[in-house]
Amino acid sequence: MSSGTKDHAALSDIFNKDEERVDWHDETLWFVRAKRDKAAHNIPEWEALRESASLIKNNVLSNLHNYLIEFEEQAQKNGVTVHWAVDAAEHNQIVHAILKEHGVNRLIKSKSMLTEECHLNEYLKQNDIEVVDTDLGERIVQLAQEPPSHIVLPCIHKKKEEIGELFHEHLGTPEGMSDPVFLTAAAREHLRETFLTRKAAITGVNFAVAETGEFVVCTNEGNADMGAHLADVHIACMGIEKIIPKRKNLGVFLRLLTRSATGQPITTYSSHFKKPRPGQQMHLVLVDNGRTTQLSRPDFRNSLKCIRCAACMNTCPVYRRSGGHSYHTAVAGPIGSILAPNLDMKEYSDLPFASTLCGSCSNVCPVKINIHEQLYKWRQVIVKEGYADPTKKLAMKAMEFTLSSPFVYKNAGKVGRWFMKHAPFTVNNKLNLWYQHREMPAVPKESFGEWYKKNKKND
Amino acid sequence: MTSRAKILEKVLSNQPEAQPLPADSFTTFPAADPVQAFATVLTTIGGTFIPVSDYQSVQKYILEHFAGQRIVSTLPELAEVSEQGWENQDPHSYANVDLAVISAHFGVAENAALWITEDLMHQRAIPFICQQLAVVVNKKEIVQTMHDAYLKIGIADYGFGSFIAGPSKTADIEQSLVLGAHGPKGMTVFVMD
Numbered sequence: 001m002s003s004g005t006k007d008h009a010a011l012s013d014i015f016n017k018d019e020e021r022v023d024w025h026d027e028t029l030w031f032v033r034a035k036r037d038k039a040a041h042n043i044p045e046w047e048a049l050r051e052s053a054s055l056i057k058n059n060v061l062s063n064l065h066n067y068l069i070e071f072e073e074q075a076q077k078n079g080v081t082v083h084w085a086v087d088a089a090e091h092n093q094i095v096h097a098i099l100k101e102h103g104v105n106r107l108i109k110s111k112s113m114l115t116e117e118c119h120l121n122e123y124l125k126q127n128d129i130e131v132v133d134t135d136l137g138e139r140i141v142q143l144a145q146e147p148p149s150h151i152v153l154p155c156i157h158k159k160k161e162e163i164g165e166l167f168h169e170h171l172g173t174p175e176g177m178s179d180p181v182f183l184t185a186a187a188r189e190h191l192r193e194t195f196l197t198r199k200a201a202i203t204g205v206n207f208a209v210a211e212t213g214e215f216v217v218c219t220n221e222g223n224a225d226m227g228a229h230l231a232d233v234h235i236a237c238m239g240i241e242k243i244i245p246k247r248k249n250l251g252v253f254l255r256l257l258t259r260s261a262t263g264q265p266i267t268t269y270s271s272h273f274k275k276p277r278p279g280q281q282m283h284l285v286l287v288d289n290g291r292t293t294q295l296s297r298p299d300f301r302n303s304l305k306c307i308r309c310a311a312c313m314n315t316c317p318v319y320r321r322s323g324g325h326s327y328h329t330a331v332a333g334p335i336g337s338i339l340a341p342n343l344d345m346k347e348y349s350d351l352p353f354a355s356t357l358c359g360s361c362s363n364v365c366p367v368k369i370n371i372h373e374q375l376y377k378w379r380q381v382i383v384k385e386g387y388a389d390p391t392k393k394l395a396m397k398a399m400e401f402t403l404s405s406p407f408v409y410k411n412a413g414k415v416g417r418w419f420m421k422h423a424p425f426t427v428n429n430k431l432n433l434w435y436q437h438r439e440m441p442a443v444p445k446e447s448f449g450e451w452y453k454k455n456k457k458n459d
Numbered sequence: 460m461t462s463r464a465k466i467l468e469k470v471l472s473n474q475p476e477a478q479p480l481p482a483d484s485f486t487t488f489p490a491a492d493p494v495q496a497f498a499t500v501l502t503t504i505g506g507t508f509i510p511v512s513d514y515q516s517v518q519k520y521i522l523e524h525f526a527g528q529r530i531v532s533t534l535p536e537l538a539e540v541s542e543q544g545w546e547n548q549d550p551h552s553y554a555n556v557d558l559a560v561i562s563a564h565f566g567v568a569e570n571a572a573l574w575i576t577e578d579l580m581h582q583r584a585i586p587f588i589c590q591q592l593a594v595v596v597n598k599k600e601i602v603q604t605m606h607d608a609y610l611k612i613g614i615a616d617y618g619f620g621s622f623i624a625g626p627s628k629t630a631d632i633e634q635s636l637v638l639g640a641h642g643p644k645g646m647t648v649f650v651m652d
Contacts, residue, residue: 028633028634031634032634043488044487044488045487045488048484048487049484051481052481052484055478055479055480055481056480056481058478059478059479059480059481061474061475061478062474062475062476062477062478063474063477064470064474065467065470065471065474068466068467068470069467084461084462084463084466085462086462086465086466090462134641135631136629136631136632136640137629137631140631140632153630153631153634154631155631155632156634159633160632160633160635163632180632180633180635180637181635181637183632184629184631184632184637184639184640185637185639187640188639188640188641191641192554192641195641196551196554220627220628220629220630220640221627221628221629221640221641221642222587222627222640222641222642222643223640223641225583225584225587225621225642226584226587226588226641226642228583229550229582229583229584229587229588230550230551230584230588240466240470245480246480247609247612247614248483248606248609248610250605250609251484251604251605251606251608251609252484252605252606254605254622255569255604255605255606262630264504265500265504265569265570265571265624266567266570266572266605266622266624267624268504268623268624268625268626268627268628268642269587269621269622269623269624269627269642270572270621270622271619271620271621271622272617272619272620272621273619274616274617274618274619274620275618275619276618277577277583277618277619286466288462288466288469292466292469292470292473293469293473295469295470295473295474295475296469296472296473298475301473301475
């Protein structure tokens with residue numbers, strides 16, 4: 001998704017124009033975060049589980065080569081066709097080729113952030129293939145022609161009245177109807193018809209087990225299962241980092257995933273796909289798209305441990321108040337901000353700065369990714385590589401000049417105080433970002449240095 | 460070079476030094492009464508918990524609640540109250556099934572999930588496409604946590620299996636919980652003595 005030339009700050013400004021909506025968005029996500037806390041606190045061994053999950057994922061990254069080979073071998077034995085894609089373009093071509101082979105021009109898709117990352121929907125549309133997203137939230141943003149703003153709650157930025165309007169326009173529900181129960185029932189009817197008439201289904205993958213060649217897909221709605229079990233062709237798309245070594249490791253991850261995501265003890269459906277059903281074709285696409293590059297960066301490779309629960313987004317004070325679209329990437333929030341610069345450092349150079357570095361993201365991460373430390377490290381890489389915002393660079397240079405000379409420092413303070421007192425308009429204007437949301441402080445008579453000198457004499 | 464070879468080569472040269480797998484996780488805080496814990500969680504997530512002592516009581520419950528509807532079951536004990544010869548149809552034909560009654564290998568106390576493999580569904584679509592789902596599970600087969608669940612599954616072979624916990628649901632519209640997103644609108648669990 002390209003946002004043109006707008007960066008996170010500019011896109012947040014757009015979101016922040018409606019203050020009431022920002023408050024509502026903030027509170028809604030905090031509500032989800034609070035549910036996560038309650039669920040986590042119900043498990044006395046929660047911290048041990050996080051540690052275990054983190055260590056399993058460390059092992060996966062250190063042995064990914066062999067696990068991928070083992071997984072492929074087992075999956076093929078199970079009758080699954082395995083494909084490999086180095087990048088998004090190849091992934092899209094593989095999916096397209098499978099659909100073409102079966103003469104399919106309409107298909108359904110359950111949630112897959114990977115296909116968002118690869119812009120599969122746009123690609124297929126250009127090739128005259130219609131994709132219907134079946135996750136309710138994803139269907140809503142699809143009707144609105146928007147990308148998801150959150151990886152677990154795709155339309156969390158939308159009010160029910162707006163959804164009612166969309167449904168009125170596209171599904172023919174009565175005008176002004178915005179009751180969630182009514183709207184969900186309308187979507188159920190509309191999508192049932194779609195499920196029953198499509199011959200191909202795409203799903204994502206939450207976990208892929210090297211030992212057995214099976215893959216697990218978690219949903220609450222049952223849309224992945226409805227699609228896959230009714231379709232003649234099931235295509236599952238996954239990043240290569242979704243591998244786990246053993247089936248029993250699922251015990252650890254399934255205990256953590258949904259509690260971290262929504263505070264539920266588990267998703268309604270945790271489906272283990274191992275073999276195609278008789279007469280069905282099952283394809284699995286393993287996608288790199290920059291993951292092996294991320295694996296080569298010691299400071300950033302453990303971002304690949306992510307299980308996409310979105311706990312870091314729900315807790316992030318910046319995400320909650322700037323909205324998912326301000327991140328202009330498929331995966332928003334803190335985790336997205338450390339994944340995206342790997343894909344395109346220039347395009348996403350703003351994202352590691354979209355954080356207060358408060359560390360809440362790292363504290364809630366079920367696989368213990370040091371997200372806030374990586375945000376800080378990305379900032380350094382981005383400045384070194386010359387991708388930092390020029391005004392930020394200028395400000396840092398001015399700071400360096402001021403702080404490296406005691407004379408300049410002392411006088412800069414004096415000059416500043418004089419201007420604030422005698423020419424406040426030089427500070428109290430739109431160019432000063434600090435002034436936008438707050439009054440400037442009253443001007444002190446003297447600096448701390450001056451005060452200290454005076455009081456020391458009085459001793 | 461194929462994409463497969465390219466990816467594998469890059470993974471091999473970029474992956475960090477070997478790190479061991481941690482020790483296996485086990486249940487450390489078992490519930491005093493796992494069946495009670497299962498019942499509590501099931502009710503919280505929108506399911507209905509019905510303790511029964513035999514299939515007679517299951518039949519009675521079904522007749523009381525679902526009489527006159529399209530009922531299919533994989534359980535021969537429920538032949539009297541369910542449609543016969545439904546198993547080998549096109550899965551699309553189950554779209555109008557009102558109630559499907561199947562059995563589970565076991566249930567999990569910590570999250571009220573039931574482990575059901577393909578052989579217990581007859582058709583993979585069945586537990587998802589029906590309007591209401593009912594599952595029979597033996598009271599002795601309620602394990603504590605997901606660790607115990609996978610110990611029980613072990614190296615079993617299956618084509619498809621799913622942990623199912625409660626009815627299909629969504630909270631995508633303003634976080635309002637609605638039961639019956641695409642799959643069953645309700646889930647009844649018969650826990651048999």
